[in-house]
Amino acid sequence: MRFTTGGDNLTSVEVDLEKKGHVWIVNHYAAAPHKAGGAGRHYYLGQWLGRLGWSTTMIGSTTEHPTGAQAFDSYRFVRTIAEGGVNCVWVWSNSYRSGGVARAVGMVIFTVGVLIPRSTRDADKPDVVIGSTVHLLAAWAGLRLARRHKTPFVYEVRDLWPETLVDLGALKSNGLVARAMKRFSLSLARKASLVVSPLPGVGKYLDENYIFTPFKWLANGTDESLTSKERGDASKRNTSFTLMYLGSHGRANALDTLLEAFERACELLPDADFVFRLVGGGPAKTKLESMARGMTHGNRIVFEDNIPRSAVNERAREADCLVVNLLDKPLYRYGISLNKLYDYFLAERPVIIASNALNDPVAEAAAGLSVPADDVEALADAIVKIYQMDPSVRAAMGRRGHLHVLHNYTYEALATQLSAALQRLT
Numbered sequence: 001m002r003f004t005t006g007g008d009n010l011t012s013v014e015v016d017l018e019k020k021g022h023v024w025i026v027n028h029y030a031a032a033p034h035k036a037g038g039a040g041r042h043y044y045l046g047q048w049l050g051r052l053g054w055s056t057t058m059i060g061s062t063t064e065h066p067t068g069a070q071a072f073d074s075y076r077f078v079r080t081i082a083e084g085g086v087n088c089v090w091v092w093s094n095s096y097r098s099g100g101v102a103r104a105v106g107m108v109i110f111t112v113g114v115l116i117p118r119s120t121r122d123a124d125k126p127d128v129v130i131g132s133t134v135h136l137l138a139a140w141a142g143l144r145l146a147r148r149h150k151t152p153f154v155y156e157v158r159d160l161w162p163e164t165l166v167d168l169g170a171l172k173s174n175g176l177v178a179r180a181m182k183r184f185s186l187s188l189a190r191k192a193s194l195v196v197s198p199l200p201g202v203g204k205y206l207d208e209n210y211i212f213t214p215f216k217w218l219a220n221g222t223d224e225s226l227t228s229k230e231r232g233d234a235s236k237r238n239t240s241f242t243l244m245y246l247g248s249h250g251r252a253n254a255l256d257t258l259l260e261a262f263e264r265a266c267e268l269l270p271d272a273d274f275v276f277r278l279v280g281g282g283p284a285k286t287k288l289e290s291m292a293r294g295m296t297h298g299n300r301i302v303f304e305d306n307i308p309r310s311a312v313n314e315r316a317r318e319a320d321c322l323v324v325n326l327l328d329k330p331l332y333r334y335g336i337s338l339n340k341l342y343d344y345f346l347a348e349r350p351v352i353i354a355s356n357a358l359n360d361p362v363a364e365a366a367a368g369l370s371v372p373a374d375d376v377e378a379l380a381d382a383i384v385k386i387y388q389m390d391p392s393v394r395a396a397m398g399r400r401g402h403l404h405v406l407h408n409y410t411y412e413a414l415a416t417q418l419s420a421a422l423q424r425l426t
Contacts, residue, residue, distance in 0.1 A: 020053040020419065021127030021426050024120075026142040028110050028135060030060030032088050034081055035071045037308040038064070041198075041339070041411075042132070044223050046086035048415030054422070057087040057123040061110050066248060066282055067306075068096035068103060078119050091119050098283055111137040115144055125149055127426050130196075132156035136184050143191060152425040155192035155213075157202050160334060161185050167329040168251055189213050193425050196418070201334030201358045216421045221409040222342040226313050240273040241387050244319035246312055247340045249282035254325045254374055256284075257354070259291055259301065261325075261379030266297040268384050274300055279315055281306040309343070316347035320394070321368075321386045325354040328373040332357035342409050345401035350394045352382045367401030 025046065031038035046056035062079070064071045072079065072090070079090050093110040096102035113119055126149050131142020139155055146153035162181040165171040171178045189195050189211045195202065196216045203215035243262060249255055255278065262276045278288070278301070285303065292298040307315060316322060322344040326332060335358040342361075344351045351368035353360065354375060362368045369386060371378035386394065407413075 018053050019055075020423060022055045022057065022124045023049060023422065024057045024059060024123070024126040024129045024142070024145060025132065026059045026114060026130065026138050026145065027132040028061050028093075028107065028138040029065035030058050030088070031065070031309075032058070032081075032083055032086065033310070034083050035060075035088070035090070036064045037310065039309055041220060043084070043086055043088075044221075044411035045415050045418060047084050048412050049419060050085040051412075052415060052419040054419060055087070055124060056085075057089060057120075057126070059089045059091065059114055059120065061093045061106070062090045063093055063095055063106065066250075068098075068106075070095055077113070080122055087123060089120060089123060107135050107137050111141045114138075114141045120145070126151050128152045128154060128422050130154040130156055131188070133158045133161065133185075136161055136181065136188070139188055140184070143188060152193035153191065154194045154196060154422070154425070155188045157185075157189075157195060157197040157199070160199070160202070160205065160331060163331050164252075167327070167331040186211060194421060196421070198337030199335040200337075205334050216417070218414055218418055218421075219409055220337040220339045220342060221411050221414045222339070222346050222405060223411045224346075224406060226310060226343070227346055240275045241321075242275045242277060242319045243321050243323055243383060244277045244279065244316065245323055246279040246307075246316060246343070247324070247338075249278070249280055249285040249288060251284055252327065253282070253284070254327045254354075255288055256291060257374050257376055258323060258325050258379065259288065259295065260376045261383065262301065263295050263297050264376055264380035265383040265387075266300065268380060269387065272387060274383075274387070275302065276300060277302045277304060277319070279304045279307060312343050313347050316344060316349060319347075319349050321352060321383070322347065322349050323352045323379075323383075325379065326357065326373045328356055332373075335359045336361075342405050345405035345409075348395075348398035348402040350386055350389075350397035351401060352379065352386060354379050354382075362401075365401045365404035367397050367404065 025042045027042050030042055031040040032043045033039050042058050049056050077092050081088050091113040093106040096106055128151055129142050129146035131139035133139050143153045162171050162178040166173045186209055192213050195213050196218045198220045200217045266274050289303055292301040351362050353362040354371050354373050356373040360370050363370050369382045371382050
């Protein structure tokens, strides 16, 4: 039996009343609206899985990411809160301020806490358990829970470890820690019934390492409910041309190159009223602010505080063009799936991406310009080119990106793919 329903900020969708099973998702850094106003991939997937006959328990930490602050005012070892059809289990772990020892300790505390039976005793028994990185210990906890309940284990590879840390210079590829991490990650993949990843090339990575576990590409995405009601034309708001970046301010985001490219664009078009707004937070923000103060056109660069994902669309619509830059690293030969790109598309603004990755979502959507990764001159030229376009051409790029994400990368579409994959396991 089927019927059509809406509500809970989800668009109308057919619901299959036949219960397919119960899914546990272990993600240390999971987010939900009642937890500091955030929401992410697994929360939205859980909502849509509910419309497809699955119930979901999402298991995460009491700390926020990336700040490391406690999301709740009072201490409780475990708290269970149901919201939006998703049962959220928050397990206490310690606060931290950076990616150092305190954060590593928190990973261990979270993993141990998840495996204590009383942490999940009030949750329905799982029919499948998904263990998600970051980090490997959280995914391993998912494996242990799956074995405890004699259910299939799904290993979700959000980033490749240790390759990500090696490419960022945090580990040496032949070092003991890197070798141990890779062995650990490949072991999880071997023991899984299914590997899923938002990176399209992970299947190739598994083949290269002689792992024959079935693989499913499940991209990151966005939700139409995040669309702002304000849909005004950016070109009519003021006379300045606003370039905008929204997201984390970390080493991997290569924002120093974006600042240099903006400075260069201002030099190429000295009469253009350029403004660059960077929205978000992270460990590199202080250094970037200092860098901007030393630039000739630093007075045109504005740093803004982090905002919840529910506010991203409205903020992004204040831009004339949205931008993202990636480091030129071998890791990206396995692809990218940046949440911010799908949110950018949803905002109906043209996008500039600097990337050498396996896939190019901007070119796929014909929603902007693509240039080589971490290339100051190429980025500056792209900024100038977008600025000099007729506003109608920029608007058409934005519309194409918007339609593309709604057709291919909504959480409704992604949950439908995940549901089919999980059904084959149960």
